[in-house]
Amino acid sequence: MTRSVLALLAGTTLLAGCNFAPHYVRPVGEVPVGLPQGGPYPAAPTDAPDVTAIGWRDFFLDPKLRQTIELGLANNRDLRVAAANVLQARALYRVQRADLLPTVGASASAAYTRSTASGISAASGGTTGSGTGVGTGTGTGTGTGAGGTGGIGTGVGTGTGVGTGTTGLVGADRDVGLFQLGLGVSAFELDLFGRVRNLTRAQQEQYFASEEAQRSARISLVAEIASAYLTMASDQDRLAIARNTLESFRQSLQLTRAQFRIGVASELEARQAETGFEAARNDIAALTTQIAQDQNALNLLVGTTVTPDLLPSGLGTADYSLPALPGNLSSEILLRRPDVLQAEHQLIAQNANIGAARAAFFPTISLTAALGTLSTSLGGLFGGGSGTWTVGPQATLPIFDFGRNRGNLQYARASQQAAAASYERTVQTAFREVADALAERGTVDEQLDARTRRANAASVAARLSDARYRAGVDSFLVSLDAQRTAYAAQQDLVATRLARQSNLVELYRSLGGGLADPRP
Numbered sequence: 001m002t003r004s005v006l007a008l009l010a011g012t013t014l015l016a017g018c019n020f021a022p023h024y025v026r027p028v029g030e031v032p033v034g035l036p037q038g039g040p041y042p043a044a045p046t047d048a049p050d051v052t053a054i055g056w057r058d059f060f061l062d063p064k065l066r067q068t069i070e071l072g073l074a075n076n077r078d079l080r081v082a083a084a085n086v087l088q089a090r091a092l093y094r095v096q097r098a099d100l101l102p103t104v105g106a107s108a109s110a111a112y113t114r115s116t117a118s119g120i121s122a123a124s125g126g127t128t129g130s131g132t133g134v135g136t137g138t139g140t141g142t143g144t145g146a147g148g149t150g151g152i153g154t155g156v157g158t159g160t161g162v163g164t165g166t167t168g169l170v171g172a173d174r175d176v177g178l179f180q181l182g183l184g185v186s187a188f189e190l191d192l193f194g195r196v197r198n199l200t201r202a203q204q205e206q207y208f209a210s211e212e213a214q215r216s217a218r219i220s221l222v223a224e225i226a227s228a229y230l231t232m233a234s235d236q237d238r239l240a241i242a243r244n245t246l247e248s249f250r251q252s253l254q255l256t257r258a259q260f261r262i263g264v265a266s267e268l269e270a271r272q273a274e275t276g277f278e279a280a281r282n283d284i285a286a287l288t289t290q291i292a293q294d295q296n297a298l299n300l301l302v303g304t305t306v307t308p309d310l311l312p313s314g315l316g317t318a319d320y321s322l323p324a325l326p327g328n329l330s331s332e333i334l335l336r337r338p339d340v341l342q343a344e345h346q347l348i349a350q351n352a353n354i355g356a357a358r359a360a361f362f363p364t365i366s367l368t369a370a371l372g373t374l375s376t377s378l379g380g381l382f383g384g385g386s387g388t389w390t391v392g393p394q395a396t397l398p399i400f401d402f403g404r405n406r407g408n409l410q411y412a413r414a415s416q417q418a419a420a421a422s423y424e425r426t427v428q429t430a431f432r433e434v435a436d437a438l439a440e441r442g443t444v445d446e447q448l449d450a451r452t453r454r455a456n457a458a459s460v461a462a463r464l465s466d467a468r469y470r471a472g473v474d475s476f477l478v479s480l481d482a483q484r485t486a487y488a489a490q491q492d493l494v495a496t497r498l499a500r501q502s503n504l505v506e507l508y509r510s511l512g513g514g515l516a517d518p519r520p
Contacts, residue, residue: 019194021201021355024348027420031431034330035438042442051513052333054322056222059508062320064310065229068302071310072225075303079221082214089203089210096203099196102188107372113176182372182388189366195359198352205349209342216338223509225301227502230320232294233312234498238491239287240314242280245487249277252466252483256476269476276480280487315497321504334430337512343423350416357409363397433510441507444500451489451496458482458489 037043051059060066073079191197253273259265299305334340373386398405465482468474 018192018359019197019355020358021194021198021352022416024351026344027347027424031331031334031427035431036435040439040442041435042438051508051511052336054508054513056513058322059513060226060321062318064312065226065320068229068298068306068310069222069225071304071306072221072302073218076221076301077303079214079217082210082217086207086210086214089207093200093203093207096200099189100191100200102185102367104183104185106183107181109180111178113178177376178374179376180372180374182370184368184370184372186368187366187394188368189364192365193359193362195356195364198355198359202349202352202356205345205352209345209349212338212342212345216342219338219509219512221301223505225298226320226505228294228298228301229312230315230498230501230505232291232298233315234494235287235291235294236312236314237316237494237497239284239291241487241490241494242283242287245483245490246277246280246284248462248483249273249280252476252480253277255470265476272477272480276484315494315501317497320501321508323504331431333511334427334434337430337510340423340426340430343419343426347416347419347423350412350419353412354409354416357405357412360405360408361398363395365393365395368392368394430510434507437503437507437510440499440503444496444503448493448496448500451493455486455489455493458486462486 035041056069057066060069189196253270253276256265256270256273260267260270295306295311298311369389369391371387371389373382374388375383375386462479462482462485465474465479469476469479
């Protein structure tokens, strides 16, 4: 018997290499080999550092921004959810992986039984013919003819006449004990066709996907905090411009009203000055609200209240991050993005699920075994001759499942196709994000230079126009129009500065930057 069991185990070990999962091949998406170049796209310098190898602490130059990002990485709730998802996926993987090995359990039992031994003696006869009396145990029988009476044994009598007897119950109570101790394996599936291994592989890939999702969430959080910080800084600059413009419009309003009172200026000029003044006052109120909302958004991203000493006072002209372009760009760099890796792990998981669904068409073989000792006394459990063992293999083959297994296989194949399409879409989305960021990067410096020159020219024109108005050379409408143009040009300049800073952050994020930072 033991040789048969060993032969069975050896055979299952040889068959355990079967795997019905399709061979995984990474999909080749409709993405060019290289990232776009020429036209609006900048030429990447060959000496530029690899942006993916630069940690976020080295990429961002502003100390207050770095502290704000670090605070967000420690307190952001979405990042905590992502970390918890990783822990959940890892725990589920451990649960599934445990099915690859038998679960061994120890058992101990004790049973007590009380039994009663009983006996019946009886004698019977008939009025005529022959009668027979039989007694077992202790009893008494009387009758006509020869018979057996009394004692422990059997008496038989035959005769003619009437026989009478007395039936007696005699017993003695007895306690019986049974003690058992052993180790056993219950219904361990012998994974001959790779069903359990494929399910384990699928869960492992889901665990890897959750890790990549956490990394992606971390990179996105760094970029979002930086963008919110820069947006608030630019709104601070816009508010300062609005306040300065309001003061300029105030002086013009006071002048035109004074001139209107003495009859030098018309009411039209006074009303036009009032229009510019009220527009600037409205902008101040709106920007004040916007800055408060910017701070609320920043607090939400950080996960706690950002202290005033960390808040930006203005955007200015300084660089908040490294301005260097990445060098030697290729579309292969996109395959290292966490969201792309997450989609690929999910695709591999669905590929393994096909193998598990295919294996369900084949027999499922399980093994139950136990080894231990058995004795009627507690002290005899470890004595000689008390050992016991049992082995019970079981095979189950689906015959009529009314299409259940076929439906599961079709579902697994459809899920794999959806995962492949999702992976390709993720790669394409990554390519577009990088291409868009590069397109803006190629022209944003020229835009910034043009907006800077325009703002300077508009400011000079506003001063000259005001001087000509005060000298009586030009009308107030010309001066007012110059002031409005200068105000709009300064606001556009701030917006362009924000676009340049945000573009560097977006390029850093879309290329998967920040992963090289070993610190949390």
